[in-house]
Amino acid sequence: MPSTWIKPKRLALIEACIIGVISGLAAVFLKQGTGWLGSFRLQASEGWGAWLILPLVGGLGGWLAGWLVQQFAQETSGTGVPQVKAALNGIPIALDGRVALVKLASTTVTLAAGFPLGRQGPTVQVGAALAAWLSRWIPTSPDYRRQLIAAGAAAGLAAGFNAPIAGVLFVVEELLQDLSSLTLGPAILASFVGAVVSRLLGGDGIDLNLEMTAQPSTSFSAVEIPFYLFLGLLAGVLGSFFQRGVLGGLTFTNKVLHWSLPQAMAIAGFACGAIVSMLPPLFWNNTGLREMIVTGEASVSTAAIAFFTHFLLTILVASSGAPGGLFAPSLVVGAALGYMVGVFQMEWLGVASPITYALAGMGTFFCAVSKTPIAAVTIVFEITTDFNVVLPLMIGSVVAYLVAERMTTESLYDRILELKGYRRRSRRLATNNLLTQLRARDVMQRRVETLPSDMTLDRVAEIFSRSRHRGLPVVENGQLVGILTQSDLAERYTAPHLKVSDIMTPHPLTVTPTDTLQEVLYLLTRYRVSRLPVTEGRRLVGIITRSDIIRAESEYVSQEVSLEGKLEPSYKVYQTRAPATGRGRILVPLANPETASGLLHMAAAIAREREYELECLHVIRIPSHNSPMETAVDIEPGKQLVNQATAIGEKWEISVHTQIRIANRVSHAILETIKERHIDILLIGWKGNTVTPGRLFGNAVDILLQQAPCDVVLVSGLFANKGSFKTLATGEQNNFTTPLLFNRWLVPVRGGVNSKAALELLPALLTFSNHPYIRLCQIFDPAAGSGWNPEDRQRPLAAQEASAYLKALKTFQNKSATSTVAAASVPGTSVADAVIKIANNNAYDVVLLGASREGMLQQAIKGNIPAAIASGCRCTTIVVRKCD
Structure with a gap:
């Protein structure tokens, strides 16, 4: 084919x-x-x-x-x-x-x-x-x-x-x-x-008996409408009692009797058989009894017995959890009920045969139980193919549905789900299913590391060693032509001169920006891949991983984020503006009064060294169901924080802008401020541990690291040294009083742009040192060979790292005649453990490092290195993430 x-x-x-x-x-x-x-x-x-x-x-x-x-x-x-x-x-x-x-x-x-x-x-x-x-x-x-x-x-x-x-x-x-x-x-x-x-x-x-019911034995006239209304009323009331009986029996069996399923069904079967054995033989065969009622061959007494026995016995056996349906019992009970009403009508008016009422009763009682009027009418019509029953069915079913809806708002099947504990979840998933509402474009990573198809494999190996991804798309002229993973490189790397195009997987599996997360997750699971390129045509526009989906779902469940488009913008309730004299801006969100002064002094030092302005933000968070624009809040605590920033700015002679926003989500308000105020550096406090599995730094910080279009500096444990306010000489005429005193600096150099950015931050941070001692170290695995020797100029760090190191070294030595810079390689199989050991054993004041570059899987295996260091070190930790 x-x-x-x-x-x-x-x-x-x-x-x-x-x-x-x-x-x-x-x-x-x-x-x-x-x-x-x-x-x-x-x-x-x-x-x-x-x-x-x-x-x-x-x-x-x-x-x-x-x-x-x-x-x-x-x-x-x-x-x-x-x-x-x-x-x-x-x-x-x-x-x-x-x-x-x-x-x-x-x-x-x-x-x-x-x-x-x-x-x-x-x-x-x-x-x-x-x-x-x-x-x-x-x-x-x-x-x-x-x-x-x-x-x-x-x-x-x-x-x-x-x-x-x-x-x-x-x-x-x-x-x-x-x-x-x-x-x-x-x-x-x-x-x-x-x-x-x-x-x-x-x-x-x-x-x-289709042949018999197709005969003109059914009829309908206008004078019968009150009787069909009465039938619908009875069916609605009794159907609700039937539903409550089944639910009450299930609850009693599960919560009171605590019988196993075989025990409950054996007892129910024995009791049912004993009761039926005392009835006439025609009740032994449920199928034959049903035919007798709907064909008009049963007497009123037979119909009455059938109604009560089936009503009660069905509740009895259904309460045991027996596998079997409630459609047929509902139809039999309804047929018996309708037949009795039809006989009553015959004696009162003498207009129509009880068969029509029996067939109408089937649909009305079924409708009262299942709350499906359209399906109820259609079932009876299809099994009879008799148009005479359609209007009676519709009249009775509508009345039964309205009465039953008044007495019990849900169908029997919904209530059984509720008993099993599924109600809340099923409703949430039916109305707010995150995986079906969010699209790939909503969570994909738009900044994608790619490889050219003509790159040599030795160069690729170097890139993979520094990348946090285990697989990279291969692009030619902006179009996706393949994908290369670390596994491909390890299995097929035979010669350095080979190129990416020789071992890549061509025509990889892709998704479009409009695909739902449910579709993306299905493809990731079915084909056992960890990432999928996102393309429009053949143009690569992003990449999405399983971790991105897990993070989005976790944020949704924890109320940290809302679906894009449904989240209201933050509302600005207070602001001050200073002259725009700087070459850039550094943003400091302020929330904790205990750390606000330290963060502001650190931000001021960076701003003065780079000739930046200082932007200070306080966010008042409100519940997600409240509107930021319509919610009254107390801004006085926030004003005290931002006014502290203004005072520090005057001492450091830098421009300080302040604002207070009301928002449903703190990270969203920060991102809005970054875009509105054209922020270059975001400096935020970090508590130093994570509380959600699968997170790197926590909910809000992870969002900022992923989405903030600027450099990010995370500061943890500002008062680990617990010093009082110190007056520091900065090499200029002015002295500053600050809660920070950092003389001993440990700078792990791991490679990549983030390590380089951390080194470049040192000149500004040395403001808080009287006699700085800086130790640059690189952790190496002893099993992999010798480590970095700073005296060996033939084997320094990567080219960009070496340049930054030499520049920083010159700056340090010019900063203070008493400054000391040392570099050493340290053996250790775990970067985090080695850094923690050095920092604690040698009483360092600060550990300064670049953000981890490992992929999510490696983070899960090795641990989040910055988080581990911050948790284990008894000092301040500063983590720098460079904007790509």
């Missing part, structure tokens, strides 16, 4: 047909198996006595079915419809071939043992499970897999009732609430095929 023939839409049609066929076969198997095993039960009852056989078979069958469910698939207990609904709403409930097989086997045993349940609910779960199992064999997106599961559920219900339209409507009305064309197409086709297969192979719906 040519590959061009298998288009996505054609593949969807093929999949829908396959789903319909296997769902139809499963429904036929369930019907034939139940009928074959059930016939033995009836024959044994006639020969050995119903009082012995019915309770015995009910108890043994219940225990066996319960054992199957408990041992092999606990997800198959009950009707199965709530489980499918939960799966379609994103709750991780298993749907696979195992679930389908166990559901078929356990339901067959349960129904054959005489439980007054139906097989249509289980066929919904069986069809959905088979569709989910099929989707695992065919590459598809999570969204489309969800739609295949919906198609399987529709096909299962259609095959059970021989009602393809009702199958689709029930799935749309109750399970999905989704009318997209991609959902309806496969669902309609799968339902049609499932119903055809079931009918051709003998799966006759709910066994109504």
